[in-house]
Amino acid sequence: MIGAGKVRLLKVIDEEKSLKKACEKLDISYKHAWNILKKMNLRIGHDVVRTVRGGKEQGTFLTEYGRDLINQYEMNRDYVDRMVEEELSSENMGETNNIPGKVRKVESSDGISRTQIEVESAVLTSIMGEKELGNLHLDEGDEVIATIRAVDIDVSPAKYTKYGGE
DSSP states (O other): OOOHHHHHHHHHHHHHSOHHHHHHHHTOOHHHHHHHHHHHHHHHSSOSEEEEOSSTTOEEEEOHHHHHHHHHHHHHHHHHHHHHHHHHSGGGTTOOSEEEEEEEEEEEETTEEEEEEEETTEEEEEEEEHHHHHHHTOOTTOEEEEEEOSSOEEEEEGGGSTTTTO
């Protein structure tokens, strides 16, 4: 749904206040960038940019949701980077990337679900289908295990893992 390339596009749009100028700076076609934004809006269920046409204030601007998405991505990325760094250190070799946490918030919209998981001093966001989330039977306050892989964060109830005792 979101990755480094899409975050870079959103950041350059924010800097340039123009999709056309952002495309020129990133050396990508306008149509390609527009399709990326359109797919993001559909998958996420919120507009990440807004376009104002005509007049002195025209341009393409990030919405608050777009800004929040960048912040969530960067917080998750920073946390994952720290976890990977710790995991690769000689004293932690062999530790797993399963992180105990607590469900902070669960949101579903248009078939996509977001589960915010509070871990230590950070909040990770796992994005999955509503059906997948329904199968987990998660509620706010439930203890879970966040499994971090290179491309996403999986969530499972703590009681179903070797850490939870069942």
